[in-house]
Amino acid sequence: NISLVAGKSGYQYSNHSNSFVFARIVDDIISLNEYDIVLVDTGAGLNEYVKEFLSISNNILAVTTTDPSALTDLYALIKMLSKDKEQLMLCFNHTKNHQIGNTISNSLINLAKKNRLNDNFMVKYIGNVSTSANISTTGRLRKLFSYEFKNDDSTKQL
Structure with a gap:
C-alpha cells in the first residue's frame, strides 16, 4: 500500500533554520504513524535542513545517479553519516544495468576504507532503476510513471 505525497525539494525550508519550524516539520511527519515507511526527497546537497533531518532518521536510502557531481555529493553524505550512523542504503537511478551500480558502490566503499572512515x-x-524512454514521456505529460507503464522494467525495479 503506497501513498504519494507530492512536494518540492527542501529549498522551501532553507530560510527557516530555527528549531521551532524544524520541530513542526518533524511532528507532522511523525503524525503519519500509520505508515511503516515514509520517503522524503531532500534534494541534492547537504544543507543544514538535510543534515538535521538525517540525524533523526532511522534508515537512510540515497537514490542518486552515476553523474560525477552526484557521486561527489554521495561521498560527502557517506563521510557525514559514517560518524553517527551504522548504514546507508544506496540505489542508483537511470543506470544501464545492475552491475554499473554495484561497481560504483564497491569503488565508494573502497575509497571510504582508504580514507579511514x-x-x-x-x-x-x-x-x-534502469533508464527508460517512458520516464521523460510521463514527466512531460505530468503523469505518474509507475501507473502509466506498469510493465516497464523501471517500474518493476521500483
Missing part, C-alpha cells in the same frame, strides 16, 4: 559503517547497495 568508520570501519563499522556499511554502505548497502540495494539495486538500481
